[in-house]
Amino acid sequence: MSLPLFLLRCGVSMSESKRSVLPFTALVGLDRLKLALILNGVNPRIGGVLVSGPKGTGKTTVVRALADLLPEVDVIEDCRFGCNPRDIESLCVECVARISSGEELVQKKRPMRVVNLPLSTTEDRLIGALDIERVLQEGIQALKPGILAEAHQNVLYVDEVNLLPDHLVDDLLDAAATKVNVIEREGISISHPSNFILMGSMNPEEGELRPQLLDRFPLHVSVSSNHSIEDRMELVRRNLEFESDPNAFREEYRPYQNELRERILKAQELLPDVMLSDGKLRAIAMACDALEVDGVRPDIIISKTAITNAALDGRTEVNLDDMQLAAQLTLSHRTRRGGLLEPPSSEDISTAIARAADVSEKKDRRKSPTQVPPEEKSSDESEKGTRFSGGKFGRQSRYAVGGKQEGKKKQPKK
Numbered sequence: 001m002s003l004p005l006f007l008l009r010c011g012v013s014m015s016e017s018k019r020s021v022l023p024f025t026a027l028v029g030l031d032r033l034k035l036a037l038i039l040n041g042v043n044p045r046i047g048g049v050l051v052s053g054p055k056g057t058g059k060t061t062v063v064r065a066l067a068d069l070l071p072e073v074d075v076i077e078d079c080r081f082g083c084n085p086r087d088i089e090s091l092c093v094e095c096v097a098r099i100s101s102g103e104e105l106v107q108k109k110r111p112m113r114v115v116n117l118p119l120s121t122t123e124d125r126l127i128g129a130l131d132i133e134r135v136l137q138e139g140i141q142a143l144k145p146g147i148l149a150e151a152h153q154n155v156l157y158v159d160e161v162n163l164l165p166d167h168l169v170d171d172l173l174d175a176a177a178t179k180v181n182v183i184e185r186e187g188i189s190i191s192h193p194s195n196f197i198l199m200g201s202m203n204p205e206e207g208e209l210r211p212q213l214l215d216r217f218p219l220h221v222s223v224s225s226n227h228s229i230e231d232r233m234e235l236v237r238r239n240l241e242f243e244s245d246p247n248a249f250r251e252e253y254r255p256y257q258n259e260l261r262e263r264i265l266k267a268q269e270l271l272p273d274v275m276l277s278d279g280k281l282r283a284i285a286m287a288c289d290a291l292e293v294d295g296v297r298p299d300i301i302i303s304k305t306a307i308t309n310a311a312l313d314g315r316t317e318v319n320l321d322d323m324q325l326a327a328q329l330t331l332s333h334r335t336r337r338g339g340l341l342e343p344p345s346s347e348d349i350s351t352a353i354a355r356a357a358d359v360s361e362k363k364d365r366r367k368s369p370t371q372v373p374p375e376e377k378s379s380d381e382s383e384k385g386t387r388f389s390g391g392k393f394g395r396q397s398r399y400a401v402g403g404k405q406e407g408k409k410k411q412p413k414k
Contacts, residue, residue: 023256024068030057038066040197043308044153066155074109117157119160127146127183143190149192162206169213217333284353286360287353292336302326
């Protein structure tokens with residue numbers, strides 16, 4: 001019997017089949033990336049991470065290694081789509097029908113998984129296939145669930161996401177935006193919940209990512225191949241040791257894996273008690289406004305990430321360090337001023353958050369840290385508190401100057 005057939009008969013999807021990867025805690029370096037992944041494990045509502053960097057930097061390895069640390073989730077037993085019993089409004093049609101018939105749904109726990117989306121996937125494999133004749137007779141039972149169904153309450157990972165065909169990107173965008181997968185064929189429409197953490201990796205040298213999909217990645221981490229000689233040596237040692245005896249190597253790192261797993265669970269328990277004060281929230285909003293990032297989604301993601309990082313550190317109140325980390329992860333890939341400006345630099349993000357926090361702490365009612373304070377305005381200005389947007393923080397003057405737009409313009413494609 002072939003391996004694919006054996007896996008299918010055992011109830012294991014090929015997109016979920018385990019690969020031999022190093023334990024998460026055995027990976028050398030990539031600290032910022034590992035932290036971003038852990039934060040998503042603590043709080044799946046953050047929504048995912050985009051990893052960019054040259055080939056051979058461990059992007060795929062670290063994402064797949066996360067699977068062993070992911071917490072358990074609640075699902076309805078015998079549900080083909082893994083519905084969450086706590087989310088009544090998002091139940092699939094089959095679960096709703098079972099409740100309507102008076103059946104008491106049994107819930108259970110299962111570990112989250114990393115579901116892979118190969119570039120060679122067909123549209124039917126991604127969204128699901130319909131047997132039209134059976135649909136007319138049996139309804140949703142004639143739907144063969146696809147990868148988006150398997151990804152519900154799991155991690156959906158797309159390697160080389162910038163090379164994903166456009167028609168698959170469209171389907172992915174629809175599901176990521178609505179948390180529902182809709183299959184339409186011959187005038188027949190069937191839907192089911194598809195709420196997943198979106199993880200993607202890409203090599204920028206191989207092509208850009210569509211702006212619509214780029215915006216759907218809440219966090220972004222750029223990795224490089226600049227390892228120290230000691231790190232390179234240790235990386236080689238661990239890889240050779242793992243390849244020589246994977247089971248013994250995993251056993252050696254089991255205590256570290258258990259310790260990190262326990263830390264994630266404790267952070268999840270503490271998460272509802274973490275407070276984000278109005279002053280900190282105002283600082284986040286002011287910084288995003290001053291940097292001219294598009295939309296309000298970045299404000300929301302920074303807030304969620306800062307709260308989650310505080311919980312991971314065992315604290316119940318968000319501080320400036322949480323905000324700085326969250327802003328760096330959230331804004332480093334964001335378009336600005338309608339796509340006319342490149343994403344802000346790390347220095348700009350850090351300065352914006354620090355300045356906004358300072359303004360907010362002083363109870364200054366400016367709408368933005370780039371707004372000139374009334375007491376520093378010249379006498380010939382007629383309108384008090386006018387905000388002057390644009391200009392990078394600390395580049396030309398203490399405050400941004402009206403009419404000067406010093407942000408780096410996005411270069412047109414050649």
